[in-house]
Amino acid sequence: MKGSARSKCMTRHASKELPLAGPQSYNCLVSSQSGVTYVLIIVRKVESILTRIFLQIMTAFLESWLVGPQHTQFYTRTYRPASTAKAVVVFVHGFIEHIARYEHVFPTWSACGIAIFAYDQRGFGRTALDTEKKSKGSSYAKTSWKEQFQDIEWAINHAKSEFGSIPVFLYGHSMV
Secondary structure (H helix, E strand, O other): EOOOOOOOOOOEEOEEEOOOOOOOOEEEEEEEOOOOOEEEEEEEEHHHHHHHHHHHOOOOOOEEEEEEEEOOOEEEEEEEEOOOOOEEEEEEEEEOOOHHHHHOOOHHHHOEEEEEEEOOOOOOOHHHOOOOOOOOOOOOOOOOHHHHHHHHHHHHHHHHHHOOEEEEEEEEOOOO
């Protein structure tokens, strides 16, 4: 939306509302994702740069259910950068967590040219709790070290096959 005399985008500075230049020198970009509305005020001179960064940060992900070890259905998310990926991170969340807790981080990595493959571990997140798509034997906190290591190996192999010869990094959090 473009600025007008009555509906200008404003910025707060020292508890005052100050208009951002003249009515034709800026645009506002409004977007909603996951129930949060983002408003970005763009001064036209830097509009193309900021728009590109904003859109990369708002990167969408591919949501899939993939069959892993022991025929377990895993809820997964794959974030792909807008340009060719330089590397891929296989992300393993922590104990009693799920991958949605990290959705503020993954788009930032993706905007830097890094692809991300993340999955809800066996016994956690949607892999354990989704009423329609989880595996028959899946339940909350039901897992073992042996199964987790098999699952991680499966995830790494999936990332390698999905992204080819780029470097693969394993990023884990808090399962010890």
